[in-house]
Structures are given as C-alpha cells and as structure tokens.
Amino acid sequence: MTTSATRQPDPLDLLDLEDFLTDDERAVRDAVRRLCDDLVEPHVAEWYEHGRVPQVRELTVALGDMGLLGMHLEGYGCAGLSAVAYGLACLELEATDSGLRSLVSVQGSLAMYAIWRWGREETKQQWLPRMASGQAIGCFGLTEPDHGSDPGSMRTRARRHGSDWILDGRKMWITNGSVADVAVVWAVTDEGVRGFAVPTDSPGFSAPEIKHKGSLRASVTSELVLDGVRIPDEFAFPDVRGLKGPLSCLNEARYGITWGAMGAARSCLQVALDYTRQREQFGRPLAAFQLTQHKLVEMNVEYAKGVLLAWHLGRRKDSGVLTPAQVSLGKLNNVREALDICRTARTLLGANGVSLEYPVIRHAANLESVLTYEGTVEMHTLVLGQLMTGIPAFR
Structure with a gap:
C-alpha cells in the first residue's frame, strides 16, 4: 500500500487524504479520470462554446458501460458501489465539467433513485436495467416556472380518469429533458403530491430545449410540457405521498x-x-x-x-x-x-x-x-x- 511516507508529496493533497481511500475507491477514481480524459476533455470546451453536446446518447452508453449510472444503487444492473466511490466519481466528472456530472447525477441520483426507491417492481424492471446501461435516459421533473425553492406550491396536476392518470402542467430547468426516454414527474393529486414515471413518447408530452444559457452549456436543459398526458396507474409510485x-x-x-x-x-x-x-x-x-x-x-x-x-x-x-x-x-x-x-x-x-x-x-x-x-x-x-x-x- 502506498502511503504518504513512501510517495512523492502531492501539492493538491496537503492532508494526504489519499491514504484514507481503499484500493477499490482509487480504482474507480482512476477509471473515471481516464474516461473523462479520453472521451470528454478533448471536446468539452467546444461543446460549451457552441452550447450543445453532440452524440449525447453515445456518451451516456459509455458512462453506462463503466457502471457509473446509478452506481450506488443495488440490483437491476447497477454497480452497488460505496457512497465514497460514487463521490469520487462525481469529483472526477465535475473536474471535467459540471454538465457531465449533472448528466450522471440526474440519471442516477434523481431519475433512477426515484424509480428504485419508490416505483413498482414492474416499473423498476422496465427502466432501471436500461438506464444503468445508458440505453435509456431519464430526467426528473420537480421545479416549475413559478416554483423553485417552494415545490409545495407546484401547479402540475394529476387526476384519476378510470384506471388511468391524466397529467397537466409544466416543469422548468430539467437536465436531460429533451433526450430522456422516461421522466419522473411530481404532481399534485387529491391524495397529495405523487410521483409518476412518464414515458416521454406519451401523447401530450413535449420537452423543448432551453437555449441561450450562460452556464452549464455542455448539458441538455429543457422545459417539460404535459398537456393531457394519459398514463396507466401502474406508472404511479404507490407508497409515497407529499414532498418526502x-x-x-x-x-x-x-x-x-x-x-x-x-x-x-x-x-x-x-x-x-x-x-x-x-x-x-x-x-x-x-x-x-x-x-x-x-x-x-x-x-x-x-x-x-x-x-x-x-x-x-x-x-x-x-x-x-x-x-x-x-x-x-x-x-x-x-x-x-x-x-x-x-x-x-x-x-x-x-x-x-x-x-x-x-x-x-x-x-x-x-x-x-x-x-x-x-x-x-x-x-x-x-x-x-x-x-x-x-x-x-x-x-
């Protein structure tokens, strides 16, 4: 084991925090760094300047191949690694660009986690393995045009219609929105705030991309528009109500x-x-x-x-x-x-x-x-x- 006593001093590790990491954690960190250096670093300044990420799906698949999508979750094709390993991955991703870390964070810690923690088993089986591999992309719809820090005042509504739900409303500043295959959408119902896994090819769903950003330009940011989107009851998260x-x-x-x-x-x-x-x-x-x-x-x-x-x-x-x-x-x-x-x-x-x-x-x-x-x-x-x-x- 290499320790501070046997290696050259690192001017960016004054506290020798390297000594606290396990071999597996170092391996994760180094693998993510190599991926970023090979696939993203040569292009990210150009992506930022032009405000677009070409071939975002290919990039997501590469991240999935390395096991970075939902890497701290268990089962369903997820890597099940430690929180520290996930954190180190986030550090290396954002050392390249915050937009890259946002893609991974929204996919794994918001969209996938919501389905993994609150979704029905059928919903988990439908989405999580494909999301872990990068074959499917997710987004997370909570923030609205008029309600950011106060999500309890959201205006997006979901109402029962027979055995289905009808969703109407708008969400704003949604990372991955216009490239997503599934949107986790939170809406007010007669039972309180509930979550839904909404396939983005549902009629009435659209996700226009937000342009003219001066920040996070190497990231896809969108509005979500739900205009009478009908989904079956099994797409609703069954066991959670409110903002929890x-x-x-x-x-x-x-x-x-x-x-x-x-x-x-x-x-x-x-x-x-x-x-x-x-x-x-x-x-x-x-x-x-x-x-x-x-x-x-x-x-x-x-x-x-x-x-x-x-x-x-x-x-x-x-x-x-x-x-x-x-x-x-x-x-x-x-x-x-x-x-x-x-x-x-x-x-x-x-x-x-x-x-x-x-x-x-x-x-x-x-x-x-x-x-x-x-x-x-x-x-x-x-x-x-x-x-x-x-x-x-x-x-």
Missing part, C-alpha cells in the same frame, strides 16, 4: 454535488498552480510572488477542507447515519468555496482566465448554476438554522 418522495431524491443528488464541486475547484487550482509556475512577470515566475502564493494557499486550504468534508459525509452515508441537514452543510459549503476558488484562479490567469483555452471561466460559470440548483444557499442556510435553533424560518 422528491426531497429524498434531492438529498441523493446533493450528496454527489458536495464531491463534484471539489472537482471543479481542483481543476482550477491545478491550472492556476501550473500557470503561475510558468508565467513570468518582472523577470520571475508569478508563483514566486508572495501575493500569488497567498492566493494559491488559500485556495488549497479550502479545497482540502472541502474534500475532507465530502469524505466524512461519504463515510457517514456508507454507515447509514448521514442526515439531510449534514448534506445541506456539505452542499452549501463546498459549492460556495469551489466558486470562490474558481474566481481566484481566474485572477491569477489574468486575461487568459476568461479564455476557453483554459477551463477556469467555464467552471466558474457552471458553478453559478450549481450554487442555486438542488437548493439555494438561502434554503440550505435555513435548514441548518432550523437545526440549530429549533425554529423554522422558511415562511
């Missing part, structure tokens, strides 16, 4: 973001370190100046703390004791600090920091979306405030 269902799924996705944000931070930190070592001003490398070293150290300290926090939450999740408030703490802290790291890296690259020849401005712009999706800073702050004071301040 969608919030349980969001908790899974937020955990992955806690790791993923640190991938974007690491990418920017590495670029800034390399750049300042090579770039000369006033006859010296930028890295030789005290103010430059101060920025690099501050970035690295926050990165190290963020990875340590993510690792701690992962071990708690694997032990079955992770709480939603702890996930809120991780998401709140790590995305906020990752964004600050990216912005600081931008200053160290000067004008080159806004060029897509480097990943820094792309990561920073992406994290502006990650900062507010899966729960805004304000909402996660109030979750923790309620835990501390016992007083809910959401209204």
